Amino acid sequence: MNRNRERLILFTRFPSPGAVKTRLIPALGAEGAAALHRRLTLRTLGAAQEVAAARGCQLEIHFDGGSESSMRHWLGDGCCFRAQAGAGLGERMAFAFAESFREQSQAVIIIGADCPDLTADNLHRAFDTLASKPAVLGPADDGGYYLIGLTQFLPELFRGIVWGTQTVLTDTLRILAQANVKPDLLETLPDIDRPEDLPAWQRISEAGERDLQRLSIIIPALNEAQQITATLQAARAGNPHEIIVVDGGSTDDTPQLARQAGATVVPAMPGRSRQMNTGAVRATGATILFLHADTLLPSGYATAAIRALSQPNIVAGAFRFRIDQDFRGKSLLEWTTNLRSRWLRLPYGDQAIFLRRSLFEELGGFADMPIMEDYEFVLRLRRLGRIAAVPLSATTSGRRWRRSGLLGTTLIHTLMVAGYHAGVSPQLLAKMRERER
DSSP states (O other), X not given: OOGGGEEEEEEEEOOOTTTSSGGGHHHHHXXXXXXXXXXXXXXXXXXXXXXXXXXXXXXEEEEESSOHHHHXXXXXXXXXXXXXXXXXXXXXXXXXXXXXXXXXXXXXXXXXXXXXXXXXXXXXXXXXXTTTOSEEEEEBXXXXXXXXEESSOOGGGXXXXXXXXXXXXXXXXXXXXHTTOOOEEOOOBOOOOSGGGHHHHHHHHHHHTSOTTOEEEEEEESSOTTTHHHHHHHHHTTOOSEEEEEESOOSSSHHHHHHHTTOEEEEOOSOHHHHHHHHHHHOOSSEEEEOOTTEEOOTTHHHHHHHHHTSTTEEEEEEEEEESSOOTTHHHHHHHHXXXXXXXXXXXXXXXXXXXXXXXXXXXXXXXXXXXXXXXXXXXXXXXXXXXXXXXXXXXOOHHHHHHHHHHHHXXXXXXXXXXXXXXXHHHHHHHHHHHO
């Protein structure tokens, strides 16, 4: 079978509190249920992306709720997004299969986002099965299925079934037998849908956080050819698990230089918040560190970050602030910035913010904002616990201060923060910043 004709479809929803994982709201609350849905979706998407990259198959995300723009901001720009079409789950799956086969796909698999034990190996086996069998199902332990794959459209599979009940798999097998279609069955896996499923999720979640030393560094970049090599050399000195440069459409040599320095380069639409979210979706480490492309990490940064996150009540951390060039007022600026970071727990993005990937996923990543995205994110973190101030200095470029001067840059920054708290829209703040530049 031509793998280019294989299609993998992930069914999920935009994580609006109160609209997802509703059966878990009594146990977790609306926000907690939405946070769990975010993590389950991202876990499943990671397995799907691995399979799509290995097989060269088409990966699509069919979503309900939100918009394509909001889905892309949450899950990155690396997939094809389509709004689900139909009145219920059966109609929506039927439409997805019908469209896929109409577009000349030869093997189509639909998966949900509720099964954290679903792996890339399961998906590979499902596609391999469809090379010789007309159908494959992945049974869920609640009586439904977490995966269905077909080599031809069978509309009767999606009619007359009461979705969300314990008889979904049995009814589906009966319909297949009536159509003289013998499916292959994958291993039975648990869904996370009900309060009694939460202990299984807790075990899976805890296992994923045991190795905080798997550190993923995410660098949003746009035309940073003059800075990126030095930034990556300093980052590689800490032997991180991976370095992901998310390029927002550079017209210089940034992507090529990043690859030469050993980084994985991922394209994305420009915008630091979207680029960082895109990188986080691709990350596989248990700890993630967001690094500006003009900032050098200090020696020993990885050990210091992991040690900080291992302390009780620490939800995130950042390094001391240092500027790479001398100018009048530099020492005062560094002192006041570090004082704010230490006492107010308000580090900024050029101090290299790090945290557990699980917490980043629960929070939904950086907000869809053209400016102040790191400030808004830190405010959310601060409500959850302590933000550690690591006593090692991340050294950032002084180009902002060289361009506008110490007083001008400080004034603009103060106005941005004041405007944000006064309710000025981030879009208007971004326009003000561009005028200053």
